[in-house]
Amino acid sequence: MDGTVSTGISSQNIGFVPGHSIDGKIAILSHGGQSKSPARKHPILFFHGATVPTQFTSEYKIDGVSWMDWNAKEGWASFGFDLPGYGRSDGYRPSTGAVDPRKYGSSETLMTDIDNCVNHVLKECGCDQLHVVAISRGAIPAGYYASKFPGKIRSLTFHAPITHKNGVDPAIIEELLGSPEVPKVANFGLSAMDRFHLLESDRPDGTTTNLEPSFITDWPRNYGAALAGSSSPELSAEDRKIDTPIGFAVDIFDAWHGKYFDPAAITMPVLIVRGDWDRFLTPATETQELFERIASAEKYYLQMPKSTHSILFERSRYRMYRAVSDFQANFD
Numbered sequence: 456m457d458g459t460v461s462t463g464i465s466s467q468n469i470g471f472v473p474g475h476s477i478d479g480k481i482a483i484l485s486h487g488g489q490s491k492s493p494a495r496k497h498p499i500l501f502f503h504g505a506t507v508p509t510q511f512t513s514e515y516k517i518d519g520v521s522w523m524d525w526n527a528k529e530g531w532a533s534f535g536f537d538l539p540g541y542g543r544s545d546g547y548r549p550s551t552g553a554v555d556p557r558k559y560g561s562s563e564t565l566m567t568d569i570d571n572c573v574n575h576v577l578k579e580c581g582c583d584q585l586h587v588v589a590i591s592r593g594a595i596p597a598g599y600y601a602s603k604f605p606g607k608i609r610s611l612t613f614h615a616p617i618t619h620k621n622g623v624d625p626a627i628i629e630e631l632l633g634s635p636e637v638p639k640v641a642n643f644g645l646s647a648m649d650r651f652h653l654l655e656s657d658r659p660d661g662t663t664t665n666l667e668p669s670f671i672t673d674w675p676r677n678y679g680a681a682l683a684g685s686s687s688p689e690l691s692a693e694d695r696k697i698d699t700p701i702g703f704a705v706d707i708f709d710a711w712h713g714k715y716f717d718p719a720a721i722t723m724p725v726l727i728v729r730g731d732w733d734r735f736l737t738p739a740t741e742t743q744e745l746f747e748r749i750a751s752a753e754k755y756y757l758q759m760p761k762s763t764h765s766i767l768f769e770r771s772r773y774r775m776y777r778a779v780s781d782f783q784a785n786f787d
Contacts, residue, residue: 468484468485469482469483469484469485469543470482470483470485470575470579471483472571472572472575473571474539474544474545474568474571475567475568475571476539476547476558476560476564476565476567476568477539477540477544477545477546477547477548477568478545478548479539479544479545479546480544480545481536481537481538481539481544481545481568481571481572482536482537482542482543482544483534483535483536483572483575483576484509484510484514484523484534484535484536485532485533485534485579486514486523486524486526486527486532486533486534486535487523487526487527487530487531487532487533491530491531491532492529492530492531494530494784494787495529495530495531495532495784495787496582496787497580497582497584497585497586497609497787498531498532498533498534498576498579498580498582498585498586499526499531499532499533499534499585499586499587499588499783500533500534500535500536500572500573500576500585500586500587500588501513501522501523501533501534501535501536501587501588501589501590501593502536502587502588502589502590502593502594502596502597503535503537503538503541503542503590503593504590504591504592504593504703505591505592505617505699505703505704505707506643506645506650506697506699506703507650507678508537508538508541508542508543508544508682509535509536509537509541509542510537510542510543510681511674511677511678511681512535512590512767513533513535513588513590513767514535515674515677515768517667517669517670517768517772518667518669522767522772522776523535525773525776526776526780529780531780531783532580534572534576534579534585536569536572538560538565538568538596538700539560539565539568539700540559540560540642540698540699540700541699541700542682546700547559547560547641547700549641550641553639553640554639554640554641555639556637556638556639556640556641556701556702556704556705557702557705559641559642559700559701559702560699560700560701560702560703560705561702561705561706561709562595562596562599562702562706562716563599564702565596565702566596566599566600566603569596569600570600570604573585573600573604573607577607583606583607584606584607584608584609585607585608585609586608586609586610586611586612586783586786586787587600587601587608587610587611587612588612588614588779589611589612589613589614589616590614590615590767591614591615591616591617591736591737591764592617592703592706592707594613594614594616594617595616595617595706595707595710595715595716596706597611597613598613598616598715598716598718598721599716601716601720601721601723602716602717602720602721605720605721605722605723608723609723609724609783609786609787610723610724610725610726610782610783610786610787611721611723611724611725611726612725612726612727612728612779612782612783613725613726613727613728613745614728614766614767614775614779615728615729615730615733615736615737615764615765615766616727616737616742616745617706617707617710617736617737618710618736618737618738618741618742618744618745619710619711619713619715619741619744619745620710620711620712620713620741621712621713622711622712622713623711623712628708628711631704632704636708637701637704637705637708638701638704640701641700641701642698642699642700642701643698643699643700643701643703643704644696644697644698645696645697645699646679646683646693646694646695646696646697647674647675647676647678647679647682647683647692647693647694647695647697648675648679648693648694650675650678650697651671651674651675651678651693654666654763654764654765654768655671657732657733657734657735657736657763657764657765658732658763659732659734662732662761665761665762665763665769665770665771666765666768666769666770667768667769667770670768674768675693676692676693678693678697679691679692679693679694679695679697680692680693682697683695683696683697684697718745718748718749718750719748719749719750720750721749721750721751722750722751723751724751724753724754724755724782724785724786725749725751725753725754725755726754726755726756726757726778726779726782727742727745727746727754727755727756727757728757728759728766728775728778728779729742729756729757729758729759730758730759730761730762730763730764730765730766730769731758731759731760731761731762732761732762732763733762733763733764736764737764739758742756743756753786755782757775757778759771759774759775762775
């Protein structure tokens with residue numbers, strides 16, 4: 456791999472694999488390989504969520520430590536990849552006018568891209584299986600992939616997964632996407648500050664945020680500065696729109712209208728992690744239904760108190776890190 460990035464705990468390297476759904480390359484971050492413990496036989500691969508790449512989820516440092524950093528201290532080799540059009544990966548060809556949004560990053564188009572990333576990690580580590588951690592919308596492509604290639608997945612952790620619903624109020628879709636249907640566009644624009652407000656407001660009325668203070672202060676500015684580009688120079692970086700492929704919206708729309716991966720095809724050990732304040736994206740009823748429908752004989756459900764859809768950014772994250780690591784170690 457090339458492109459070494461310095462951290463305070465262990466080495467990070469950025470490598471690339473050929474894209475399938477794009478004419479370009481997909482970026483894969485490697486973290487912790489030099490400090491890997493012999494007791495940790497299989498690596499961890501992170502799937503990021505909607506609109507936000509690995510750099511600002513599992514790789515993002517809060518008070519100097521990211522989830523990947525913490526894993527490295529525990530002896531795990533961790534990897535994370537950016538889906539096409541996200542972060543350090545190449546994007547889709549520019550388009551104008553109405554397009555088929557499914558062709559721009561929906562899960563059904565990503566299986567070969569994901570498999571290329573998985574095979575790259577397995578080759579790097581000299582093993583035949585890995586642990587997957589899928590964050591939010593990342594649960595949907597991860598679920599489809601685990602259904603199609605179960606032999607490559609040692610364990611599967613769903614962190615606040617977008618769940619299946621049999622319909623949703625069109626007004627909710629319109630509030631999120633600007634229209635009651637998925638727009639026929641290639642990209643969806645959302646500023647770092649607007650994305651932060653979605654994270655911060657996702658809790659019951661009358662409660663106080665559990666996001667770390669340094670995250671509140673730094674994340675929107677860092678995210679905007681890294682990815683917002685130079686358009687709309689009259690705006691601050693955190694207020695400029697960041698474009699991501701519209702495929703995430705296709706996946707969520709489908710999930711909320713009955714189209715979802717088949718939980719009965721998930722046979723490897725599974726852990727679902729949910730915050731008990733997560734009322735809409737990972738609601739209790741639908742999450743319990745997902746848990747019950749998963750076919751695995753080894754499945755576990757952890758509900759974190761006073762936590763939202765964004766546990767990895769909250770004060771409770773270290774307890775979550777430990778629970779996920781212990782689960783993975785049990786099946787390593």
